[in-house]
Amino acid sequence: AQSVTQPDIHITVSEGASLELRCNYSYGATPYLFWYVQSPGQGLQLLLKYFSGDTLVQGIKGFEAEFKRSQSSFNLRKPSVHWSDAAEYFCAVGEPGGYQKVTFGTGTKLQVIP
Amino acid sequence: GAVVSQHPSRVICKSGTSVKIECRSLDFQATTMFWYRQFPKQSLMLMATSNEGSKATYEQGVEKDKFLINHASLTLSTLTVTSAHPEDSSFYICSARGGTGGYGYTFGSGTRLTVV
Numbered sequence: 001a002q003s004v005t006q007p008d009i010h011i012t013v014s015e016g017a018s019l020e021l022r023c024n025y026s027y028g029a030t031p032y033l034f035w036y037v038q039s040p041g042q043g044l045q046l047l048l049k050y051f052s053g054d055t056l057v058q059g060i061k062g063f064e065a066e067f068k069r070s071q072s073s074f075n076l077r078k079p080s081v082h083w084s085d086a087a088e089y090f091c092a093v094g095e096p097g098g099y100q101k102v103t104f105g106t107g108t109k110l111q112v113i114p
Numbered sequence: 115g116a117v118v119s120q121h122p123s124r125v126i127c128k129s130g131t132s133v134k135i136e137c138r139s140l141d142f143q144a145t146t147m148f149w150y151r152q153f154p155k156q157s158l159m160l161m162a163t164s165n166e167g168s169k170a171t172y173e174q175g176v177e178k179d180k181f182l183i184n185h186a187s188l189t190l191s192t193l194t195v196t197s198a199h200p201e202d203s204s205f206y207i208c209s210a211r212g213g214t215g216g217y218g219y220t221f222g223s224g225t226r227l228t229v230v
Contacts, residue, residue: 036221041224041226042223042224043120043207043221043222043223043224044158044207044209044221045221046219046220046221090157090158101148101160101163102148102160102209102219103160104150104157104158104159105157106156106157107156107157
């Protein structure tokens, strides 16, 4: 069964600093990988996704993620964080076939300080 | 772009009553919709997969008689929480497969259910 691990429950960064959120997955083959963001009390917004090809994926709001097969990782990065980036971030893995179910990690809460 | 509308956004109901939550794909057809449940400060847990015109597939441990799912059209899936109890209070989110980028799912804005 597929699984996702986000080792950091909570991260605090200063506005303008760089950000990296970690994500490791477990899947028998190459899965589809996603990063979503959720503001308090809101639904989910897709930041970016990886299906195949270039392992460095660009997303919205200046985010990018790099797929590293050897490390089973899909870390999310942003060079300069803005206060509006404070939210909960979820890494997710999707199975390419069948119902294409998506499994979410436990999330990382990002706090941005002035 | 792909939009999924979920209604209501918040609902408070009395214990023992039933509540229906709607999930609509506004500008695309969604043959498959998914229902998730999110407990406070936790991740999203898949409850069931809803396929248009057929019975929903429930995840292990989810009571199908308590959480009734109907996907009667290509743009609408409903989740009915029957005989609700306080422990059913949670944040319920739907997603629809399709729309922009296809795979990657578009999510609704969620429904906060409080059972008193």
